[in-house]
Amino acid sequence: MDALDTRTIVEQNAENYAITSWGDPYFKVNGQGRVIVTPEGGNGIDFGKSLDLYELTQDLLDRGMRVPVMVRFPDILKHRLDQINSCFKNAFQEHSYQGRYRGVYPIKVNQQRHLLEELLRHGRAHGLGLEAGSKPELLVVLSMLEDPDALIICNGFKDSEYVETALLAQKIGRYPIIVVDRFEEIDILIAASKKYNIKPHIGFRVKLNSQGAGRWVDSSGARSKFGLTSVEIFEGIDKLKQNDMLDCLELIHSHIGSQIPKIQSIKSSLKEGVRFLTEIYRLGASNLKFIDVGGGLGIDYDGSGASDVSVNYSVQEYANDVVAALQSLCDEKGVPHPDIISESGRYLSAHHSVLVFNVTGNNKLIRTEPPQRVTRNEHQVLQDMQYIFDKLSPKTLNESFNDLSQLRQEFLQLFVYGVLSLEQRAWGEAMYLAIATKMIQISSGQDDVDHIRSVLNQELCDTYFCNFSIFQSIPDLWAVDQIFPVMPIHRLDETPTVFATLADLTCDSDGKIDRFIEGSSGETRPTLPLHELKKGESYYMALFLTGAYQEILGDLHNLFGDTDAVHVSLDDQGGYHLDHYIPGDSVSEVLSYVQYLQHNLMEKVRRASEESIKKGCLSKPDAKQIIKFFEEGLSGYTYLED
Numbered sequence: 001m002d003a004l005d006t007r008t009i010v011e012q013n014a015e016n017y018a019i020t021s022w023g024d025p026y027f028k029v030n031g032q033g034r035v036i037v038t039p040e041g042g043n044g045i046d047f048g049k050s051l052d053l054y055e056l057t058q059d060l061l062d063r064g065m066r067v068p069v070m071v072r073f074p075d076i077l078k079h080r081l082d083q084i085n086s087c088f089k090n091a092f093q094e095h096s097y098q099g100r101y102r103g104v105y106p107i108k109v110n111q112q113r114h115l116l117e118e119l120l121r122h123g124r125a126h127g128l129g130l131e132a133g134s135k136p137e138l139l140v141v142l143s144m145l146e147d148p149d150a151l152i153i154c155n156g157f158k159d160s161e162y163v164e165t166a167l168l169a170q171k172i173g174r175y176p177i178i179v180v181d182r183f184e185e186i187d188i189l190i191a192a193s194k195k196y197n198i199k200p201h202i203g204f205r206v207k208l209n210s211q212g213a214g215r216w217v218d219s220s221g222a223r224s225k226f227g228l229t230s231v232e233i234f235e236g237i238d239k240l241k242q243n244d245m246l247d248c249l250e251l252i253h254s255h256i257g258s259q260i261p262k263i264q265s266i267k268s269s270l271k272e273g274v275r276f277l278t279e280i281y282r283l284g285a286s287n288l289k290f291i292d293v294g295g296g297l298g299i300d301y302d303g304s305g306a307s308d309v310s311v312n313y314s315v316q317e318y319a320n321d322v323v324a325a326l327q328s329l330c331d332e333k334g335v336p337h338p339d340i341i342s343e344s345g346r347y348l349s350a351h352h353s354v355l356v357f358n359v360t361g362n363n364k365l366i367r368t369e370p371p372q373r374v375t376r377n378e379h380q381v382l383q384d385m386q387y388i389f390d391k392l393s394p395k396t397l398n399e400s401f402n403d404l405s406q407l408r409q410e411f412l413q414l415f416v417y418g419v420l421s422l423e424q425r426a427w428g429e430a431m432y433l434a435i436a437t438k439m440i441q442i443s444s445g446q447d448d449v450d451h452i453r454s455v456l457n458q459e460l461c462d463t464y465f466c467n468f469s470i471f472q473s474i475p476d477l478w479a480v481d482q483i484f485p486v487m488p489i490h491r492l493d494e495t496p497t498v499f500a501t502l503a504d505l506t507c508d509s510d511g512k513i514d515r516f517i518e519g520s521s522g523e524t525r526p527t528l529p530l531h532e533l534k535k536g537e538s539y540y541m542a543l544f545l546t547g548a549y550q551e552i553l554g555d556l557h558n559l560f561g562d563t564d565a566v567h568v569s570l571d572d573q574g575g576y577h578l579d580h581y582i583p584g585d586s587v588s589e590v591l592s593y594v595q596y597l598q599h600n601l602m603e604k605v606r607r608a609s610e611e612s613i614k615k616g617c618l619s620k621p622d623a624k625q626i627i628k629f630f631e632e633g634l635s636g637y638t639y640l641e642d
């Protein structure tokens, strides 16, 4: 194959998996047909630092790490942080905006300490703050955020313990803003403030009438869980006034849900939110200096720019629209420009982690050779199938397809009724696959039989067995039908010849992927083009954009635990270093979550083997072996190891 061919194939593959769109600017395919990571984005030849994901995987395995492995790229986090900050800076210039951008990271998106530390390290230059939505999260953010200028946004359900803890944190140099999410919290806040004689920084979360769109549409609107109605805001202002605390009201907050696909919904809810700000200012909250526009800044999971898992706007457009709305409405009402806070969790973290896994095998249904011919003595059903196979032609395709479905039903029934033997049923199934395979072959190029081809393709597609758990690593795929880009990380200089669905390691029938991105069309397809597996050679694939929510939502279905995780930083010389290696759960760790202790389990096995030795049904060497397997198993990985 000449170089030009290879280049065309690589380009075709890149388009086909749509990595050119959802991967932009961090993931690309190089001339060797490997996925590369380019954390500084860039384009053309000069995309800054880069790393070959396949080589990295080999390197990790050489060091004794295991697949599946979650690879985190702190450089991507840094790039995201820089990008959103510079987009707001641009927008400020364009609109002569007086306020600052004060991004906060909502830690519920991914609370892992190493990730938080990376974010805070890179975020220091931008004054990155943190957001907490629960008591445990509050304790994390209050202790981790040491920058006295950075904001701590306190959201979620609050009791007096929550409020008092946040309040007292002011005494250790933190800047917590306690956001009143529900009306009752105002009284708790006033009481706590009196008890410790501390003036709080207060925010009001407003309930907007405008709704977001997409999967999380219920986060906003009149029936949303959080936020004050206009009546409650009015009464709340009164309460603060009576207690001489209206000057403590510093922030107006709204959040219309996550992954908002359309900029139009962001714009309209924003306008409503800003109107609340200007009105509350007019009612005397003269110290109102922050507007928190919440999360919702989406990312492009399918590269289409047009579906619910995509976005029809860039982060620059997002920043422009937020700033434009604020500038015009505030100027109109004579309100000083507030600092802008966004809680863009998904935007910051989704790209930075990639799950690399191996394929452990496949199940092929395509059958190019028919089974042995049946004789005239065989059951009529089988003879009819033989007849279909022999007579199959483009002309008879439609008719044969209908007959085939019926015959299949029949021979399965006849087996149940005791008429056909297991051998006969096996022959029937083999013949069915052979006919279906032949039908797909002769249907190619015939447009009028598209429906037949697509039914059969779906039925005959391969299953690739993948070494990971959907429930642990991409729970949103199962829970909310989220789509994640998934593709091989090598051999992209070869044209894929197989169509397959993916099955994970769990025993759950939901543990499969059968919806894939169809190029960058925004459509989905039931199978993924993949390469034929080669004997003695591992096939590696990766799931992308998994850095937001998946890690913490992941569960222990079938007792598959956390995967290994590794932090990889790139240098300018084309090298990289491993900053952290966080081993995944061992079997005994996972078992301890469900209250099985290693020594108890070992004790039981020892006792059973002692008894068997006594009875003479177990030799001492075999007993030693069982104990050894148990011990090794308990300290091993929960995933398949080679």
Ligand SMILES: *Cc1c(COP(=O)(O)O)cnc(C)c1O
Binding pocket: 106, 108, 109, 133, 155, 255, 257, 258, 259, 294, 295, 296, 297, 343, 344, 345, 346, 347, 548
């Ligand atoms: C979940 C949540 C966020 C994060 O939203 P993203 O869409 O991930 O940016 C921000 N703010 C609040 C109040 C949230 O509940």
